[in-house]
Amino acid sequence: MKFLHKTLYILVICFYGVQVFSQDKIEIGEKYTLFSKTLNEEREYWVYLPSNYNDTIYAPEQYPVAYFLDGDRHFHSLTGIHDFLSKGPYASLPQMIMVGVLNTDRARDLTPTQVINKDKNIRSFPTSGGNLKFLSFLEKELIPEIQKKYRTNEYRTLIGHSFGGITVLNALLEKSDLFNAYMAIDPSIWWDDAYILKKAKEKLKSNHFKGKTLYLARADNKQKATNKFTKIYRKDIDEHLQLITQFHEVLKNNTASKLRWGYGFYENEDHGTISLPAEYQGLQFVYEGYQAQVKVVAANPDVLFTQYEEMSKKMGTTIHPSEALIDWIAGYCFKRKMPENAIKLLEKNIELYPKSKNTYLSLAKAYIKNENKNQAKKVLGKGIEVIDDSTKLVEQLKILK
Structure with a gap:
C-alpha cells in the first residue's frame, strides 16, 4: 500500500513538473483551408516551413516546394525526413516548404477514370475519375496560393502513395510541366485495367521529359497464402506487383523520353509500410548530388x-x-x-x-x-x-x- 501511495505521489509530482517546466510548444506546421471553385468545396492543406525561413542573418531565400497527397497521413514522416536531411553543412536536401493536401473524396480526386463494378462482390468506386479536375485545382488554385503566401522558387515535387501514386504518374504523363519531380510510391497501377501503364507506353515513347525526375517505389508485399481468402488477396497483390514491375520495364525501354528516373524495391516492406523508407530515399534521389564534400x-x-x-x-x-x-x-x-x-x-x-x-x-x-x-x-x-x-x-x- 505504501508503495502504491509513493508511486502515485511520484506520478503527480512528474505531471505537475511537466506542466511547470514544459510550457514551450514544438510546432511543425500550420493548417489552412482554401475554397476551391474548381471542386466547389473547402479544401484543407497543411504547411511546413523550413527552420531557416525566418532567419535574420542570411538574405531571405526562395524555396523549392514539395506537395504531397494524403497530407495528414504523411505530414510527420515527410517533414521529419526533411528536417533530418536538410540541416548542417552535410545536408543532402535543400531547405524546402512542404505542403500536405488532405482528402475529401479520395477515390474521386486520385483516380484518372471512373470504375463502377456491377458485381456486388467487387468493390465499386461510383465517384471515381476526377483526377484531372483535382490536378486543375492544384495548378490553378493551390499552387498559386502557396506562391502568393510564401517565398517559393520554380522547383516543385509531387509525392503520392497508392492511389496517390497513380495521381503522381497521371500528372507526369498529362501535365509534365506542372511539377519538376515526381515520387510514386507503390502506385495502384492495376486501376481500370492498368490504364496508367497503357498511357505510359504511349506517352513515354513519343513525348520528351527532359529535366523531369521520377522516383518509382515498389513494396515486396510477401505474404503466405494460408487460406481461401488470403489466396484471393494474394492474387490481387501479385497483379499489383507485376504491373509496377511492368511500369519499371517501360521506363527502362524508353530512353528517348529523356526522363531521369530511379526505382526502389523495398524488400520486407508491404503496401502499408513502404512510405517511410521510400520517402527517405526518394527525396535523396531527387536531390542526388546536393550534399557538399x-x-x-x-x-x-x-x-x-x-x-x-x-x-x-x-x-x-x-x-x-x-x-x-x-x-x-x-x-x-x-x-x-x-x-x-x-x-x-x-x-x-x-x-x-x-x-x-x-x-x-x-x-x-x-x-x-x-x-x-x-x-x-x-x-x-x-x-x-x-x-x-x-x-x-x-x-x-x-x-x-
Whole structure:
C-alpha cells in the first residue's frame, strides 16, 4: 500500500513538473483551408516551413516546394525526413516548404477514370475519375496560393502513395510541366485495367521529359497464402506487383523520353509500410548530388560550384549552394589555415547573394583576418551602395577608419 501511495505521489509530482517546466510548444506546421471553385468545396492543406525561413542573418531565400497527397497521413514522416536531411553543412536536401493536401473524396480526386463494378462482390468506386479536375485545382488554385503566401522558387515535387501514386504518374504523363519531380510510391497501377501503364507506353515513347525526375517505389508485399481468402488477396497483390514491375520495364525501354528516373524495391516492406523508407530515399534521389564534400571544397572551392552546375543541368533548373553553406565552409577554411580559399568562397557568396548584408560583412572580416584592411573597406563600401539597410556595414566601416 505504501508503495502504491509513493508511486502515485511520484506520478503527480512528474505531471505537475511537466506542466511547470514544459510550457514551450514544438510546432511543425500550420493548417489552412482554401475554397476551391474548381471542386466547389473547402479544401484543407497543411504547411511546413523550413527552420531557416525566418532567419535574420542570411538574405531571405526562395524555396523549392514539395506537395504531397494524403497530407495528414504523411505530414510527420515527410517533414521529419526533411528536417533530418536538410540541416548542417552535410545536408543532402535543400531547405524546402512542404505542403500536405488532405482528402475529401479520395477515390474521386486520385483516380484518372471512373470504375463502377456491377458485381456486388467487387468493390465499386461510383465517384471515381476526377483526377484531372483535382490536378486543375492544384495548378490553378493551390499552387498559386502557396506562391502568393510564401517565398517559393520554380522547383516543385509531387509525392503520392497508392492511389496517390497513380495521381503522381497521371500528372507526369498529362501535365509534365506542372511539377519538376515526381515520387510514386507503390502506385495502384492495376486501376481500370492498368490504364496508367497503357498511357505510359504511349506517352513515354513519343513525348520528351527532359529535366523531369521520377522516383518509382515498389513494396515486396510477401505474404503466405494460408487460406481461401488470403489466396484471393494474394492474387490481387501479385497483379499489383507485376504491373509496377511492368511500369519499371517501360521506363527502362524508353530512353528517348529523356526522363531521369530511379526505382526502389523495398524488400520486407508491404503496401502499408513502404512510405517511410521510400520517402527517405526518394527525396535523396531527387536531390542526388546536393550534399557538399566539405573537406574537398575547402581545398578547392571550384569543386562546389562545378558540382552545383552539373546538378542544375541534371535537374533542369538552376540550383546554387546556400549562403549559409558557403559561409560555413569559409569558416572551416580559416580554421584549416586556408584564408585564400575562404576569401574565394566569400567572394562567390557576394556574387550569388548581392543583396545580403552578411556576405559583405563576412568577406570584410575575412580580409581583416588576412591583414588587408584596405580591401575590407572596399567590400564594405560596395555593400553600402547596394544594400537598403546598410547600418551594420557603415558601423563596421567606421571601426576600420
